[in-house]
Amino acid sequence: MSNAPTWLTYGFTYLAAAVIAVPIARALGLGAIIGYLAAGIAIGPWGLGLVSNVQDILHFAEFGVVLMLFLIGLELQPSRLWSLRRPIFGLGIAQMAGCAVLLWGVAWALGMPWRVALVGALGLALSSTAIALQSIEERNLMRTDSGQKAFSILLFQDVAAIPILALLPLLGVGAEVTQGHTTPHHDPTQMMWEAAKIIGMVGAIIIGGRLLLRPLLRWIAKSKTPEIFTATALFLVVSIAMLMLTVGLSMALGAFLAGVLLADSEFRRELETDIEPFKGLLLGLFFIAVGMSIDFGVILASPWAMLALLVGFLVLKAIVIYALATITKMPYQERPVFTLLLAQGGEFAFVVFQTGATFRAIPTEAASLLIGAVALSMLLTPLLLVVMDRVLLKRFATLKKTPDSVKEISEPQSAPVIITGFGRYGQIVARMLLAQGTPATVLDHSVEMLEVAHTFGYRVFYGDATRVNLLRIAGAEQAKVIVVAVDTPEQSLKIVQNVKKHFPHLKIVARARDVTHWNQLRDLGVTCVERELFESSLVTGRTVLELVGLPPEEAAYVTERFRKHNIELANLMYQHHNDNAAMLAVAKQGRAQLVEQMAKERQEHERESTSKRPLTEQETMAIYGKNLHPEKAPDHKD
Secondary structure (H helix, E strand, O other), X not given: OOOOOHHHHHHHHHHXXXXXXXXXXXXXXXXXXHHHHHHHHHHOOOOOOOOOOHHHHHHHHHHHHHHXXXXXXXXXXXXXXXXXXXXXXXXXXXXXXXXXXXXXXXHHHOOOOHHHHHHHHHHHOOOOHHHHHHHHHHOOOOOOHHHXXXXXXXXXXXXXXXXXXXHHHHHOOOOOEEXXXXXXXXXXXXXXXXXXXXXXXXXXXXXXXXXXXXXXXXXXXXXXXXXXXXXXXXXXXXXXXXXXXXXXXXXXXXXXXXXXXXXXXXXXXXXXXXXXXXXXXXXXXXXXXXXXXXXXXXXXXXXXXXXXXXHHXXXXXXXXXXXXXXXXXXXXXXXXXXXXXXXXXXXXXXXXXXHHHHOOOOOXXXXXXXHHHHHHXXXXXXXXXXXXXXXXXXXXXHHOOOOOOOEEOOOOXXXXXXXXXXXXXXXXXXXXXXXXXXXXXXXXXXHHHHHHHHHOOOXXXXXXXXXXXXXXXXXXXXXXXXXXXXOOHHHHHHHHHHHHHHOOOOEEEEEEOOHHHHHHHHHOOOOEEEEOOHHHXXXXXXXXXXXXXXXXXXXXXXXXXHHHHHHHHHHXXXXXXXXXXXXXXXXXXXXXXXXXHHHHHHHHHHHXXXXXXXXXXXXXXXXXXXXXXXXXXXXXXX
16 A cells, blocks of 8 residues: 555554454453554554654644533533632642652652652653543443542633743753753743733633624535534634634643533534534543553663552652542542552643653653653553452442342343333332332432332333333333433433434333433423422412412412413513523513403403302492392383
8 A cells, every 4th residue: 555645554553453452352251442542652763663653643632622621611611610729729739749749759758850850740740531531431420429529620720831831941950952942031921921811711712702703503414414513613613623722721621611611502512422423532542642642662672660650650640639639528439540540640740741851851861751651650540440440349239238139130031111210200100000000211320319119019120211222121112101200300301312313113201300410401302391399389279269268169270271371471482592581571571461361260260250159239220220129120012
């Protein structure tokens, strides 16, 4: 293939390596990340030597991390992100400061120059966003305490990258010009100008995102050209990444901000669907590039120094991170994974050490050694996670005995109804079906809830209903109806998306947490949606009306009248739910109409009640005139 273009040759090489290595790794139970890393080692300079320009590929593949942060931002509405401000800055600062200070102190005590020790400590304190978030996603840990805290720390590390890079030129020694790069002169005015540019760029992205992004996406959507909408989504992420780079900020941080700004937009789900395939492929390419970047020459030249450095920084970081998990009262079962995910080195450490060597803050040999240790830690972490899953976490599971009825669903089921979520809502649905003799397969992800179910004699399977393969085992291909009764709206929407995509024949009956969730379910095409507190609130309102003196039949009529009006109003508001101003106007008009209508009906009812009482003499005279008595009324002739 000597006449084939370079991009075609490399594309064939990467895809072939991934197609071979990842399924093998999966079959061995090692996970996709290890497969990608192994593929990179195999085709890299120290393997078959099929690829040589490793750094160029690594820079390109970093876009996979950028897309991953954008998708994570889409899952975080601004209000939810604001609620995470304390763990982001509190835990983030504690992790970075604790790890950096401990690593720097130990390195300095071992005789390293303080500059070299400081640069090494700052770089090694960072963790791999790509591997950590991918592992969290594979284990469905994002909504757990450890997942939220790990994400908060990783997000802070992206922010901390800015001052770390700014510090490296100040730590440089020697000539003004090194390796063709001029060391910039940092005076207070220039630093203030740089800070102003950074603040201005972040502000521009936030304000511009609010004012421009949604109108742009609406305009593109009107063209009804799916591929252009996909191109627009990618253009949006690429342009924001470029803007962030111009002021020295992290591309991933910019993409994350863009995702947060679009988290509560009507295009959130479509953006996720369009970008997800690109994210997966580029993230896989990133892991392949990391595998290729491992310099086994440096490792073989100083094997014992590399081993000491690798084990040393992993152990020191693990001490700090496990202490933070203990102090914050994280569940003990989640602490090992949390510690291991953050103890590894990160991809940004490559940039820190390369930049540090450029500005002579650390020797080139030390930078190569540190880069090798970080790459090895990124290779070892997925392997250690597999060992932890099979040994340590299994041991934790045996510490808390679970009843025999709590079974991981493994055998195919064939019930006509699947119920996801066995909380208060799902239990009532299951009881009604049981009373009618209709079998149902019930799934829940809470061991405590399964123990309650076992106590009352229900057969409930343990499993996460957002996983397509689990739904398939639960009988989704043969079932007729699926009841989505999980607590969190995010899980509910994910289940509905998977069902619509993989099991379109299933009729979906969904529980809505509130009107916003109801609108989101309607957007996905679900028509059988029930707001969880609506009907019970109506019954309570009817009871209150009776207690304040309204006759039972009139209270029942008022309640039913309100119910019908509210449903009609909700359907009308749904037509405008993408326009807050229009939706609020419809809601206010609807409430005013209901009040006016109910007032008229009360007046009519009062008049009807008045007409049923005996007529007074004056009222009778007004009706019949002088013919007060019927017997004196005149005869009528034919």
